[in-house]
Amino acid sequence: MSQPTAADIESLIELFNRSPWDEMHLKTDGFEIFLSNDAAASKPGAVVPSAVPATVPAPVGRASSGAAPQSAAGAPEVSIPAGMVAVRAPNLGTFYRAPKPGAPPYVEIGQQITAETEVCLIEVMKLFTPVRAGVAGTVRQLCASDGQMVEFEQVLVIVEPFA
């Protein structure tokens, strides 16, 4: 990696966001990047290991980092809090929270679910496909609204896995 492209840097940030790491420091010839979940950290090694996990880690990524390059495509990336897992769209389609109009939603915030629990529907030209959580835990956030078009890999639901 002699001259990283904007896409390379973005991939690194995404990798970091999805990882359980507190910080990442990468240095190669003529290039250095330092990513941290600690808002106060400004250089490698600034994060002091703590016995108490940070309650609300400062999100790193497109939304908060002005320097991060914008991808040419895709829905705005939702930052995933550390320790949480995102359920993502398997393809582009229309997002539905409930199996049919008027029916109760598949899941609510705070609900405990298994990996097999269906969390939403994705519709493509009247073909409805339920999306399973893929992880057991507690629903913490719903990131798409009913009837909205979502893109491939867009974050739909954020789940806090059981310890």
Place this chain on the structure above:
Amino acid sequence: MTIRRTLVANRGEIAVRVIRAAHALGIETVQVVSAADRDSLAARLADRTVVIGPPASKQSYLDARLIVHAAKATGCDALHPGYGFLSERAELANLCDEQGIIFVGPRADAIGSLGDKLRAREIAHAAGVPLVPGTGQIAAVSAAHRAADEIGYPVLMKAAAGGGGRGMFVARDADAITASFDKASTEAREAFGDGTLYMERYVENARHVEVQVVGDGRGRVVHFGERDCSVQRRYQKVIEEAPCAAMADGLRADLHAAAIKLLASMKYLNAGTVEFLYDVNRQAVYFIEVNTRIQVEHPVSEQVTGFDLVQTQFRVAAGEAALPRQDQIKVARHAIECRINAEDAARNFMPSPGRITRWRPPAGAGIRVDSHCQDGYLVPPFYDSMIAKLIVTAADRPSAVERLRRALAEFEIDGLTTNLPLLRYIAAEPDFMANRIHTRWLEQSVLPAFQQS
């Protein structure tokens, strides 16, 4: 009926080409991409880009329902299919019709009937267009033997449902038919879902010529001259030119008239290409097939006529009286296109995807490069290996060849293996410069020598 916003249902250089044509007409663009193309040039040029699925074509660029859903959800009133992928699937045109989206291409029934090679031959025959002496479908080896006796060896067996050399073989005697018939039928079934074969006379000294046409859907069809695409490898075009400098004017007029007669008979809509085999020894042309899409090599016709064919596609799709009169379309000058592929000639033309570390295309008068590549671009391994088209234009063929040689020498691509060395070799061949080529010239005469060099 006007087009306000179009979906671009393709990738690579043709997506870029379509976006530019649309923007020139004031049409907004929505680009659909797979996850592998998020940062592509097309994604950056389009007014909006949506990621529809994973890199695999089947779950992205080949999923018609997904693409039409994206078109509806983003408020598009038209859809341009480009070439390849779903461009010649009647299913996509039908879905667009159902959803009230203008398909920038022929009507679904024309795509369906012309896409079936046997049906296309029947239509051509009915319109009085000359065909290579051949047969209808052949079910068994014994029937193939009888047909070959009538037509005269050598014969060519072809798949009814598709092209690209799949299910195709040449037989010089009855034993050769016996040896290859079942294998070819199986290959055709696996590639196209239909193992039906048919037979044609095999022309020894053949050129591939094709006529670019556009129809207004109401019976008026005009042509934009012919192209000569005789430099081929395994039935894949490598270099395309316009016009066919080797053809006499009398035969050229017959060729154009045949193409127009064929498509006017079905009130053809939008751009299409009628392909012919040019039997140089007999000075005859035979109909091969119709491609119901804009083709890779359309720029050479644009260069020699001065018309923008993709813009013309949008105009006729919108129902405008957009077609020029035939006498307004004049072929002047000569254009040659080379397909630059990321492939390794030393390893049997294996695709060689990877990151382009240095991209220095040639430039200057008479040089056009249609490409989606730039410094640092990662050529993904999931799709076609074509990374650019180099098109040169000059007053006549000899000066176009000269310009081609200089442009190819100037082209620098680092980071992956390309066919540039082969293209440079071809452009310097005395037979190419003297235009003494035929459809098997590259494979028979050039490649063996090139691979030794």
